[in-house]
Amino acid sequence: MSSPLAVESVPPRGERPRVLSGIQPTFQLHLGNYLGALRHWAREQDSFENYFCIVDLHALTVVPDPDVVRNSVLELAALYIACGLEPDRSVIFVQSQVPAHAQLGWILECHTPLGWLERMTQYRAKAGTGRERERAAAGLLTYPCLMAADILLYNADYVPVGDDQRQHVELCRDVAQRVNSLRGDIFRLPEPLIRGTGARVMGLDDPTTKMSKSTALTKPAHAVLLLDPPETVRKKIARATTDADPAVAEPVGPGVANLLDIYAALRSLSREEAFAEFAGTSYGALKSATADAINGALEPVQARYRTIRADEPWLLGVLAESAERAADVADATLLRVQRAVGLR
Ligand code: AQP
Numbered sequence: 001m002s003s004p005l006a007v008e009s010v011p012p013r014g015e016r017p018r019v020l021s022g023i024q025p026t027f028q029l030h031l032g033n034y035l036g037a038l039r040h041w042a043r044e045q046d047s048f049e050n051y052f053c054i055v056d057l058h059a060l061t062v063v064p065d066p067d068v069v070r071n072s073v074l075e076l077a078a079l080y081i082a083c084g085l086e087p088d089r090s091v092i093f094v095q096s097q098v099p100a101h102a103q104l105g106w107i108l109e110c111h112t113p114l115g116w117l118e119r120m121t122q123y124r125a126k127a128g129t130g131r132e133r134e135r136a137a138a139g140l141l142t143y144p145c146l147m148a149a150d151i152l153l154y155n156a157d158y159v160p161v162g163d164d165q166r167q168h169v170e171l172c173r174d175v176a177q178r179v180n181s182l183r184g185d186i187f188r189l190p191e192p193l194i195r196g197t198g199a200r201v202m203g204l205d206d207p208t209t210k211m212s213k214s215t216a217l218t219k220p221a222h223a224v225l226l227l228d229p230p231e232t233v234r235k236k237i238a239r240a241t242t243d244a245d246p247a248v249a250e251p252v253g254p255g256v257a258n259l260l261d262i263y264a265a266l267r268s269l270s271r272e273e274a275f276a277e278f279a280g281t282s283y284g285a286l287k288s289a290t291a292d293a294i295n296g297a298l299e300p301v302q303a304r305y306r307t308i309r310a311d312e313p314w315l316l317g318v319l320a321e322s323a324e325r326a327a328d329v330a331d332a333t334l335l336r337v338q339r340a341v342g343l344r
Pocket of ligand 1: 022023024026032033034035036037122160161162163164165198199200201202210211212213214215
């Protein structure tokens with residue numbers, strides 16, 4: 001019999017590798033969230049044991065209106081399912097309904113050097129400088145520890161994300177390694193799973209910056225939103241920044257490259273194949289074909305979304321049941337960690 005003080009290691013892997021990922025319920029989802037994350041999650045459900053959460057605790061770092069958070073959680077859950085996640089193949093749950101996330105988050109904060117957090121690109125970009133930084137929420141600095149907790153609680157093998165999240169998964173590995181080296185082999189080290197096409201969709205108004213929800217909120221021309229009607233999509237794509245050249249030609253500028261990438265991702269082509277299709281044609285032809293491809297992908301998603309939103313009791317039932325399934329796994333990990341750090 002093992003000593004009651006022995007550290008319990010990470011449990012063995014199941015038949016399929018496990019994935020965990022999530023999206024913040026902050027404002028509306030955009031094409032980048034779909035192409036970089038959601039679409040892959042849905043397509044690859046049979047290859048993995050799937051855990052997808054709606055990370056509402058993270059949304060509080062930008063302190064949106066409580067009604068916005070409440071509504072965005074349901075909107076996001078419905079969009080997960082509308083984009084193809086199936087509740088019997090994926091555990092789709094709300095982060096705050098599984099208290100272990102916040103509990104492990106704190107333990108990890110206590111094991112993470114401040115310097116690691118201060119170096120994070122997103123913190124530096126979002127917290128501003130000088131007086132602005134003094135007023136920024138402390139959660140903006142510490143949320144990568146909460147994100148590490150989200151992943152490590154489920155002993156995830158992979159974290160399927162867009163390219164912008166690479167640094168966060170690396171930090172998660174660093175923290176896990178640090179705890180493992182201090183307290184025993186309690187965490188599995190996750191790998192980021194970043195797909196080629198669609199991994200970094202750029203802003204339509206400024207193709208040198210990543211398409212993001214927060215920018216789309218103040219600048220509607222920045223992003224196609226998943227619930228935009230077809231005419232709005234067409235107008236936004238028609239207004240997308242391109243180059244001074246009259247036609248698609250090498251070397252393509254960032255705006256044209258972005259449209260080619262979006263088109264390629266939606267038609268399952270490489271960038272080169274997409275370029276070959278439009279080389280020498282006007283930007284109008286590329287924009288029109290890209291808008292058609294987006295509308296073709298979004299139409300069925302929007303139809304399913306409307307059906308799901310019309311049955312809120314069903315959606316709440318899915319989330320409640322999934323939270324229980326998630327908590328079974330998360331609570332077991334938390335207990336293991338609490339014992340290892342001397343809390344039980
Ligand atoms: N532009 C993008 N291209 C490809 N993938 C993307 N993701 C986000 N933007 C792109 C991926 O979507 C998932 C959810 O990320 P998020 O909730 O952080 O979404 P966001 O749009 O980045 O959200 P915010 O709140 O607007 O953040 P900021 O303003 O910091 O960008 C992740 O897998 C992400 O990689």
